[in-house]
Amino acid sequence: MEKETTIYDIARLLNLSPATVSRALNDHPAINSNTKQLISNKALEMGYRSNTFASNLRRQQTKTIGVIVPRLDSSFMSTVLSGMEKVANEANYNLIISQSLESSRKEMANAKTMFNSRVDGLLVSLAADTDNLEHFSTFFRKGIPMILFDRVMPQKNCTNIVIDNLKAGYEATAHLLGQGCRRIMHVTGSVKRNVYADRLKGYKMALLEHGLPVEDELIRLTDFTRQDGLDVADEIARMPSPPDGLFVASDLCAASCMGGLRKNGFSIPKDIAVVGFNDDPIAQLVEPNLTTIHYPGQEMGEIAAQSLINHLNGLLRISTTNTILLNYELIVRESSRRV
Amino acid sequence: MEKETTIYDIARLLNLSPATVSRALNDHPAINSNTKQLISNKALEMGYRSNTFASNLRRQQTKTIGVIVPRLDSSFMSTVLSGMEKVANEANYNLIISQSLESSRKEMANAKTMFNSRVDGLLVSLAADTDNLEHFSTFFRKGIPMILFDRVMPQKNCTNIVIDNLKAGYEATAHLLGQGCRRIMHVTGSVKRNVYADRLKGYKMALLEHGLPVEDELIRLTDFTRQDGLDVADEIARMPSPPDGLFVASDLCAASCMGGLRKNGFSIPKDIAVVGFNDDPIAQLVEPNLTTIHYPGQEMGEIAAQSLINHLNGLLRISTTNTILLNYELIVRESSRRV
DNA sequence: CTGAAAGCGCTTACAG
């Protein structure tokens, strides 16, 4: 194992001071450009690589961003992370990624780990049962910036990055109404989370606007598991007057529900039209293809990471009222096309 | 922003030396247990957090593991990463994750970044078109350990973690034969990759063993895209004597192919029985449910990370011949059940 | 069982 070259080695060989070498390597304006050239050539030649730890220790920053997500193994989250990775990479930041597995307790533990890793900033999407942001107070006190994305919560000095879930929920429901549905069921998740609460509100708003009643019987709170989808299908089959439209706030769950409905003899979209949410790959793989809301995961990840990095570089302040809304899109496929 | 407490602060308040505080905090055996107690209480009280950068700089290690995968947004890879994260987290290692997007060029760039980040070790699954491991030679030279998983390549001093893809491919094909199929098509990916080459070998072996010919017309090399699946379905529909069995080395592609086949009037499994690979969630969401090979992603991630960490801690040497084989399982569902 | 001292590799305020 060969020894690492340091700026001292370069300095010695070039009869310069380590200070000058350091400045040149960091493209400091005060250094003569010939000297810079000389130094960077030598550095290359000697296979020099900067020691991040020494630099971080000295600069008192880590060049690391912490990411806490509910789960890693979802198609949506993968695209988000992919976007974050891209941006962070380009800006020479590293990502520390951890998952809360939808548990507030694990989220707290993760926050603690991130704190001890001294991340420069935090990118968080909340677990299903998180009630408040108390466990992030250590970050707020230290002035470490945090951005919430997708599953957010209003918080002073904390940018929220979301789509307009209310409007999306409204559009999904309105679409079903436009296809002639008059009795629409909505399957959603924990209403502690903005994403589900807002979609539900949008659903209700669409119904009311069309003079239809909001019936508790037609609203199901689930965990979006495969089994939940099947259960909902069975329930529907047992109902005296089953719904003719179904809006599920998750594609995966919508897909399993469609399977269950078919087993129960329902024809989709004839008997019951279905709309999902997220535009996961699954939407185009089930039969009939699933109508859904396209959710810009990659973009959301990129924007979240970029905003945080801009803030860290002083290029953008994360202020009190800062909410970034991304565009979504209703994508109509066969599962809901009736007219 | 309050100042960070350091071991000097603790030492001063306790009238001890920083050396003793450092040792106590690291649970050094030579330190009196009362002193340890005293120090750790004080540290807690003062909200002390160890500075990893100073420690890493001094110890000349980074406590960081680099991970390079073909893509982040696959269901299989998510579970692998989830397993790695779990193990790394417990062992106080951080993960730097990057994706090659199936490109050998990007994989080289990633390797370079990892090298400059001075990762303690590397966990890699190869891109589709990678021909050799030259771009990792800097790591080999420096003695930085590397473990290959899933898409591997034989390499001195490099553990490979895989399932027996040949046997799995054989079983998938033998299962179709057992269901009465006599003309089986195989859709696979880049045969540069062991996973696809081996499954193909298994497929051929099963055919030969049953006295059936291996026909080039029945072997398709694809990228496993949705479109590839549809194209294969269309090709099948145009064949004078279409296959009665289909083994696709990817669930996602198998699913889109099933959709295409149905559009072309094929009934599954009656006209054509289908087997996929990986046991992605999609397998249980398509109709009919997809027979597939269950692939232990989470476990693979855990074992890869654990092996690397054990090696770094000197608990296990990654030796020349080290290949870890994980168990897989053929899961029979409706897409292939004919008897 | 505890301490003094050196050093890991950088960066930067200060001086010239």
Added chain:
DNA sequence: CTGAAAGCGCTTACAG
């Protein structure tokens, strides 16, 4: 435009 010097916060060989 360049340098000398201090310091970031830890760890550890050596000494006692």
